[in-house]
Amino acid sequence: MATQITINGTAHNVDLPDDVPLLWVLRDEVGLTGTKFGCGVAACGACTVHIDGEAVRSCQVALADVWGDVTTIEGLGTPDNMATIQQAWVDHQVAQCGYCQSGQIMNAAALLAETPQPTDQDIDDAMQGNLCRCGTYPRIRAAIKDAAQRLAEEA
Amino acid sequence: MGRVRTIARRTFLIGSAAIVGGVAFGAYQINKEAPNPLIAGDGEATLNPFVLINQDGVTLIAPRAEMGQGVHTTLAALVAEEMDVAWTDITVLHGPPAQAYYNSVFLGMALPGAHYKDTPFKHGMREQVGKVGKLLDLQATGGSTSMKDFYERMRHAGASAREALKLAAADRLGVDVATLTTKDSNVVTPDGTMIAYTDLAEAVRDITPPDVALRDKSSWKYLGKSMPRTDMVAKSTGTADFGSDKKLDGMKFATVRLSPTRAGMVSYDDSFAKDMDGVEAIIDMGDGIAVVASNTWLALQAAEAVEIDWEPASYPADTDGLRAAIAASLDTEADSLVRDDGDVNSGVEGTEITAEYYVPWLAHTTMEPMSATALYTGDALEVWSGNQAPTMIRDACAKAVGLEPEQVTLHTTLLGGGFGRRGELDFSTQAARIAATIPGTPIRMTWSREEDIRRDFYRPAAIAQFRGVVQNGTAALLDGKIAAPSVFHNSSLRQLGTVPPGPDRLHVEGAADQPYAIPNFRIAGHLTDIDVPLGFWRSVGASINGFMLDTFIDEMAHAAGADPLQFRLDLARAEHAPSAGVIEAVGDMSGWTGATPDNIGRGIGFNFSFGTPVAEVVEVEDTGNGIKINKCWIAADLGTVLDPSIAEAQMTSGAIYGFSAAMQGEITFFDGMAEQSNFYDYDAMRMHNVPEFEVRLLETNPFMGGAGEPGTPPSMPALGNALFDLTGTRARELPLIKTFDLIL
Numbered sequence: 002m003a004t005q006i007t008i009n010g011t012a013h014n015v016d017l018p019d020d021v022p023l024l025w026v027l028r029d030e031v032g033l034t035g036t037k038f039g040c041g042v043a044a045c046g047a048c049t050v051h052i053d054g055e056a057v058r059s060c061q062v063a064l065a066d067v068w069g070d071v072t073t074i075e076g077l078g079t080p081d082n083m084a085t086i087q088q089a090w091v092d093h094q095v096a097q098c099g100y101c102q103s104g105q106i107m108n109a110a111a112l113l114a115e116t117p118q119p120t121d122q123d124i125d126d127a128m129q130g131n132l133c134r135c136g137t138y139p140r141i142r143a144a145i146k147d148a149a150q151r152l153a154e155e156a
Numbered sequence: 157m158g159r160v161r162t163i164a165r166r167t168f169l170i171g172s173a174a175i176v177g178g179v180a181f182g183a184y185q186i187n188k189e190a191p192n193p194l195i196a197g198d199g200e201a202t203l204n205p206f207v208l209i210n211q212d213g214v215t216l217i218a219p220r221a222e223m224g225q226g227v228h229t230t231l232a233a234l235v236a237e238e239m240d241v242a243w244t245d246i247t248v249l250h251g252p253p254a255q256a257y258y259n260s261v262f263l264g265m266a267l268p269g270a271h272y273k274d275t276p277f278k279h280g281m282r283e284q285v286g287k288v289g290k291l292l293d294l295q296a297t298g299g300s301t302s303m304k305d306f307y308e309r310m311r312h313a314g315a316s317a318r319e320a321l322k323l324a325a326a327d328r329l330g331v332d333v334a335t336l337t338t339k340d341s342n343v344v345t346p347d348g349t350m351i352a353y354t355d356l357a358e359a360v361r362d363i364t365p366p367d368v369a370l371r372d373k374s375s376w377k378y379l380g381k382s383m384p385r386t387d388m389v390a391k392s393t394g395t396a397d398f399g400s401d402k403k404l405d406g407m408k409f410a411t412v413r414l415s416p417t418r419a420g421m422v423s424y425d426d427s428f429a430k431d432m433d434g435v436e437a438i439i440d441m442g443d444g445i446a447v448v449a450s451n452t453w454l455a456l457q458a459a460e461a462v463e464i465d466w467e468p469a470s471y472p473a474d475t476d477g478l479r480a481a482i483a484a485s486l487d488t489e490a491d492s493l494v495r496d497d498g499d500v501n502s503g504v505e506g507t508e509i510t511a512e513y514y515v516p517w518l519a520h521t522t523m524e525p526m527s528a529t530a531l532y533t534g535d536a537l538e539v540w541s542g543n544q545a546p547t548m549i550r551d552a553c554a555k556a557v558g559l560e561p562e563q564v565t566l567h568t569t570l571l572g573g574g575f576g577r578r579g580e581l582d583f584s585t586q587a588a589r590i591a592a593t594i595p596g597t598p599i600r601m602t603w604s605r606e607e608d609i610r611r612d613f614y615r616p617a618a619i620a621q622f623r624g625v626v627q628n629g630t631a632a633l634l635d636g637k638i639a640a641p642s643v644f645h646n647s648s649l650r651q652l653g654t655v656p657p658g659p660d661r662l663h664v665e666g667a668a669d670q671p672y673a674i675p676n677f678r679i680a681g682h683l684t685d686i687d688v689p690l691g692f693w694r695s696v697g698a699s700i701n702g703f704m705l706d707t708f709i710d711e712m713a714h715a716a717g718a719d720p721l722q723f724r725l726d727l728a729r730a731e732h733a734p735s736a737g738v739i740e741a742v743g744d745m746s747g748w749t750g751a752t753p754d755n756i757g758r759g760i761g762f763n764f765s766f767g768t769p770v771a772e773v774v775e776v777e778d779t780g781n782g783i784k785i786n787k788c789w790i791a792a793d794l795g796t797v798l799d800p801s802i803a804e805a806q807m808t809s810g811a812i813y814g815f816s817a818a819m820q821g822e823i824t825f826f827d828g829m830a831e832q833s834n835f836y837d838y839d840a841m842r843m844h845n846v847p848e849f850e851v852r853l854l855e856t857n858p859f860m861g862g863a864g865e866p867g868t869p870p871s872m873p874a875l876g877n878a879l880f881d882l883t884g885t886r887a888r889e890l891p892l893i894k895t896f897d898l899i900l
Contacts (some may be wrong), residue, residue, distance in 0.1 A: 017451060025453035029409055029600075034401040035394020037572070040605045041456070041521055044835035050837045064469060068855060071172035074394030083393060090392040094384070094801055098224030099391030100398060100523040103800030132835060134523045134573050135224045136812025138846040140805070 300862020524572020810867020
């Protein structure tokens with residue numbers, strides 16, 4: 002039986018077993034590969050998406066349990082129309098291999114929605130679930146602070 | 157002591173020939189131009205292997221793996237600088253596997269002699285030997301070689317393309333080519349008329365690109381500047397495609413579960429797994445199984461559900477047994493003695509100290525687990541793989557499915573991290589083999605994280621024993637023995653089927669080749685004969701020896717009653733000015749005084765690797781709630797810095813990779829298998845425990861150095877030395893979490 006979920010504003014009927022994690026629905030069924038697989042056990046944050054605005058590890062949410070509208074990195078902004086936080090990422094030249102950055106950005110976007118002017122401690126607390134093996138953390142921190150500033154100015 | 161081999165150029169060349177089965181080569185073959193692998197379609201022009209022009213724009217081929225190090229951006233800048241391509245117009249591709257993209261640096265690195273001692277003549281000799289790589293189709297990314305490799309080649313490609321475009325425009329306009337200039341992807345006439353390169357694509361096809369002199373550094377507009385990375389927008393919007401992101405019609409999803417003992421299977425039972433949801437096929441891979449399913453997760457679940465009885469490992473089954481084997485090899489005949497200055501047995505007077513060090517096994521853990529996509533159609537194979545060795549992988553995939561290399565199309569995608577792991581052939585050939593069982597169906601294969609850690613090619617554990625003598629505040633003698641299984645031999649045997657003769661220089665790099673004027677200085681390399689699969693791990697031998705040697709240097713400084721920074725500076729100054737320069741610079745940056753408050757410790761680490769001397773000062777603090785790293789200052793001398801932002805990122809990245817390993821990285825073995833399996837038991841630094849960084853890039857080095865790896869080796873001893881300064885406890889074994897209460 003198909004399950005209906007809304008992803009980036011579009012409704013999808015997904016014909017997969019109920020226990021398939023949202024991550025693999027997005028990547029293999031819907032074709033949204035911007036969300037990445039890193040560990041499968043919520044230990045790296047590469048699969049972070051938003052459900053009703055809340056950052057979640059999509060590898061831990063079964064298809065049947067998706068409780069609201071899903072936003073992925075593709076829904077946050079596009080190359081021609083980037084979200085403020087994505088623009089900050091570009092301006093600070095954050096990414097190296099780039100594989101973890103979708104998850105980093107989605108997690109940071111949720112942090113800024115909740116805490117518009119995060120302290121270093123807030124950033125540490127919110128972002129430590131997101132692993133980056135290239136070690137882009139100093140630039141991630143700078144980009145988050147810059148995005149916070151820009152969002153405050155835009156508001 | 158028995159016979160010790162010393163590498164000679166002759167044995168090396170014979171060794172290279174042996175690799176390819178005795179290929180004959182001479183100056184003619186070496187200098188003959190490799191064919192251009194790019195094929196121009198209608199209305200397109202490909203002026204050389206690096207430039208393709210059509211109506212849509214200019215495409216540059218950057219034939220090195222973009223695994224995060226920014227190589228595509230800077231390789232594109234090398235061409236664009238000379239060719240006057242507007243930065244916003246550039247499209248960069250990996251390009252096909254091809255001889256034209258051979259690595260011209262690798263083989264020269266194997267010539268005898270420490271690199272810091274290179275004269276222009278010796279440097280030229282390395283360059284000539286490096287060109288033999290062309291005959292081997294040696295296209296590979298590693299060894300921090302890309303910028304040295306392409307610094308001239310790709311600028312020449314850009315310059316000759318520019319001149320060809322001017323000739324085409326001169327023909328069209330009937331004017332003297334000398335009156336034309338170029339700017340922002342246009343040829344410009346004296347009256348200011350612009351002809352776009354794209355409009356000249358058809359006309360330039362028949363023009364032979366002339367060879368012209370390169371522009372002077374003083375006129376550079378891209379090189380030497382921090383350019384916006386060409387991959388940055390895609391990587392910030394989820395639109396960058398990695399090997400595990402390829403989408404094809406009718407695609408199925410696969411995973412593998414292969415022997416964690418690195419042996420075969422006794423038997424397997426898939427009777428339950430084959431009926432699980434979405435499972436389409438379970439394939440016997442010989443040393444494990446593959447599952448093809450309608451969804452990756454369903455494939456992963458089924459792979460776990462297959463009951464498999466593994467054959468036992470051929471190496472000692474646990475960490476202690478492996479360690480004992482390494483220790484035993486310290487008493488065997490030395491494989492190498494590439495550093496033997498003075499006479500370490502001459503009875504030098506002074507204070508003598510001895511110490512033994514141990515570093516553990518390590519995994520690479522790239523963020524993207526191993527993955528590849530393949531489509532087999534009977535007489536052809538197409539593979540999408542983020543990889544560091546395209547020509548070898550193309551050939552290996554062909555062999556794996558019984559095709560000729562010409563029948564294989566390999567697309568190198570972006571790499572979700574490399575660190576040396578993606579130079580291996582395994583993941584690409586597995587995808588090819590799985591696809592070959594289902595002709596016409598594209599297969600996207602993704603490993604689990606568990607598979608990625610248990611089937612890694614590890615950085616080996618190692619033991620070093622050092623004896624040092626200090627007198628009058630400086631080092632008079634350093635005698636060292638380093639024991640470990642050989643990464644180079646293990647990898648050569650696996651990938652080339654043979655072990656080149658001569659001593660293993662990678663085994664002692666980071667120790668035997670250090671620019672220290674110690675009058676009696678000997679480093680012996682001892683190889684351990686155990687066959688745990690080994691691979692190149694960011695900075696390779698220097699990742700081991702950087703920690704062990706520099707920590708001992710620190711111990712010698714303390715034994716000599718000298719300031720650790722000044723002690724190194726005195727030893728380096730007489731030997732290699734750029735190395736002394738980075739030690740001085742990092743002292744200046746950090747305001748080094750040798751004294752710190754009670755709850756603060758500072759340490760310095762130094763290593764010369766891949767042509768680049770790097771010094772790092774680390775400051776640690778006892779917070780009362782664990783020890784944290786506050787700050788890290790890095791000074792590196794790259795000779796020429798082609799992109800400061802990217803070079804800075806590589807230095808901090810290298811240091812964080814090193815800190816992660818030094819603090820907590822350790823693979824242990826039980827029953828012949830790695831005991832770690834995911835990030836909860838093999839973790840790395842994260843946002844909350846990463847220090848602030850300050851990086852200074854110097855340009856006094858007479859030869860260009862690498863950037864991707866040299867930041868790693870000095871980070872580990874710098875941290876250990878800082879912890880000694882803070883606590884008075886000397887850790888001679890990694891990871892440091894075993895000795896100190898670090899904040900993880």
